[in-house]
Amino acid sequence: MSVPRAEHPRPQFARNDWLCLNGKWQFEVDRADSGFERGLVDRELADEILVPFCPESTLSGIGDVDFMKSVWYRRTVHIPDEWSGRKVLLHFQAVDHDTTVWVNGSEMARHRGGWTPFSVDLSSVAKAGERATIVVRSRDPHTGPQARGKQSGRYENYTAFYTRTTGIWQTVWLEPVAESHLLRPRITPDVARGVIEIDVGIRGARRGLSVRARLSDASGEVTTAQRRADIDFGTKLELYVPKDRRRLWCPEDPALYDISLQLVDGRGRVLDEAQSYGGLRSIAIDGRTVLLNGKPVFQRLVLDQGYYPDGIMTAPSDEDLVRDIKLSMTAGFNGARLHQKVFEERFLFHCDRLGYLVWGEFGDWGADTSATVDNQQPTASFITQWLEVVERDYSHPSIVGWCPLNETHQTLHDRITVLDDVTRGMFLATKAADRSRPVIDASGYSHRVPETDIYDSHYYEQDPVKFAAAMEGLDVGKPFVNGDSDRPLPRQMPDGLWSIPYRGQPYFCSEFGGIWWSSEIDPSEDSWGYGEAPVSLEEFYRRFEELVSVLLDNKNMFGYCYTQLTDVFKEQNGLFCFNREPKFDLGRIRAAQTRVAAIEKTWLAPEDPAELQH
Structure with a gap:
């Protein structure tokens, strides 16, 4: 059979030589996490799985949705002879959650966190022309x-909680x-000087x-350094980049420059190239405006959670990633919040080339320090794992x-300071790692960092009149804050939510809508969505159009994020079914969104109406 997901997984730092290890691996579920004691490191495993799909997915060939405290993988590979004289790196793009790797019987790596890649240098245990037996244990x-x-x-998926992912995905x-080889570069654009900065590490x-770096566009070489x-x-x-070769990346013109990197010795010999x-x-x-290339671009975002019926968090194919972006753009959105999942790098590659604006997000919904709540309790590991995300996607x-x-x-x-410290730590760490982008301390609910770049709210009021009344406070510097309808800040909220005072930052309603509509294509007796479901399609369109208009017409609102792109299991409030079939007239959905927003009108000179045309 063909190798699944065989495209290069890291298109922004790619060498010519590489070997995809997706496909059939030996596999065994270790429900009690006793496999190490039972010798699973050293013996053949009982089952078989199709990597990179998680064992909960049908595409993996396993389809086991029960809890698995630990899972094991095993595969023996032959390292190509032609790689002689070079180190061999074993890369895992993402394994959920706590991973140990053995190669030829030796423990080689440990990694904690289910969202980010890690690598293993095989130099001490396997070389070109030799066989390497890889054993992976993932605890989750x-x-x-x-x-x-x-x-x-829980065992089942319910409301907005979905089927789990365990192990390699x-x-x-x-x-x-x-x-001596290149490490992944940091690429920073400097539009004011017309420069693309490359920061390259070396090992x-x-x-x-x-x-040596070479910058090229469709016409050939632009410059070298x-x-x-x-x-x-x-x-x-x-x-x-000379002015005559300068094209600014934007949704209308997502211009990209090819960059070739070489590590050369004193005689000009190329030792490494990517x-x-x-x-x-x-x-x-x-002020309250977010500018792209010096102009306001209203961010018409959709909440995208990146789940698939047969792959769970793993897209069945590269084409599925592209399809989701194009479906969103067809509906009138120019970007997305990549919500509660760190999307794979191939998705971001397609966003780059298609001109699709995205917010990078960590998967830590509802972090809570309550001793009575077994939720995603924040620790220092949150900061560590999040910094790996920022470094990967910078x-x-x-x-x-x-x-x-x-x-x-x-x-x-008495544990209240833990969440305060982690929130501030993650914000400051992000700012230290990236000074080129805005950072929101925590989306929705509790803003705790006074200097947060962005302020927002999540509001799923379904009545457009009540929704508009809640958003009107932004005009006088008192925006809607979750859990605080009267907006006197700061104070302790009845439900445990607390936010620092608003300081005039750019503001957007980063979750709204979520209109419940269970389609005939994906029927579900216990489907879930926000508020009361419309009684007719016409009522749905009216509600969508009026909710969107509230935010488009607010001159202080720089964007919004509508929930959501697709249904996900029992949560059926998407514009598309879980299988990506459209639920609505996309022309009408698009027409409601694509008119010029108020914040764009106030920025542009009234005597230049041509600038108001998209």
Whole structure:
């Protein structure tokens, strides 16, 4: 059979030589997590699974949706002979949640966190032309202080909690590298100077070595730069783009530049080479306005949770990733909150090339320090795992903001400072790692960081009149805050929500709508959505149009995020069914959204009406 998900999993840092290890692996469920004691490291496993699909999914060939405290994988691979003389790296794009890797009987790596990639250097246990037996144990209790997004803590999925993912759920692959080799670059656009900055790390000896970068567009080479690698800890290069070759990345024109990176020695010999790309675009804040390339672009976002009926969190194919973006754009959205899941890099690659604005988000819904709640209790590991996300995705031009936390709860007890510290820690760590994008301290509910770049609310009021009344306070600097209808800040909310005072930041309603509509295509007797379901399609359209208009017509609102793109299991409030069939007239949905927003009108000069046309 063909290898599933065989496309390169890391298109923004790709070498020519690599080997996809997706496909059939030996597999065994270890429900009591006693496999190590029972010798699973050293013996054949009882079952078989199709990687990279999780064992809960039907695509994996397992389809076991019960709790699995631990799962094991085993595969023996032959390392290509032609890789002789180079190190071999074993890459895991994502394994949920607590992973240990053995190769040829030796423990080689541990990684905690289900969202981000990690690598294993096989140099000490396997070389080109040899066989490597890879054994993976993944522990995933789905309880306690674990960032797990929307994964259900019950046996079943229910309301807005979904079928769990355990173990390997993204691509596994091998890659040969030189003894001295390039590390993933950070690509930072500087629109004001017309420069794309490249910050490249190097592993191994670097005396006498240089890094060479070449920037190209569809017409060929634009510019080159070279710098010695043995002067500074990091090697920074600047690629100047002449004005006649300068195209700013934006939704209307998602221009990308190809970037070739080489590590060369003193005689000009290429020791390592990788391909990347970048976009020239800027993000800035002016008062309550978020600017893209110096102009307001109203962010018509949709909540996208990235679940699939047969793959759970793993898209069945690369084409499915593209389809979801195009469905959203057809409905009139220009971007998405990638919600409660760190999407795979291939998705961001397609966002980059299609001009789709996204907010990068961590999967930690409802973090709560309450001793009586077994939820995703925040710890220092939240900060560690989130920084891995930011580092992985830093260079994608499509990402216009970061969201470390979502709908956190603060309660009055002696552990209250834990969530305060983690919230501030994640915000400050994000700002330290990336000074080029806005950061929201926590989306919805409790804002705790006074200097947060963005302020928001989640509001699922279904009556457009009441929804409009709640949003009117923004005009006088008293925006709607979750749990606080009177808006005197700060104070302790009855339900444990508390927010610092609003300071005039850009504001958007980052979750609204969620209109419950159970279609005939995906029928469900116990479907779930927000509020009372409309009694007719016409009522649905009226409600959607009026809710959207409230936010489009607010001159202080820089965007919104409608819940949601697709139904997900029993949560049936999407614009598309879980199988991606449309539920509504997309032309009408699109028409309701694509008129010019009030904040865009106030920015542009009235004597230049041509600028108001999209």
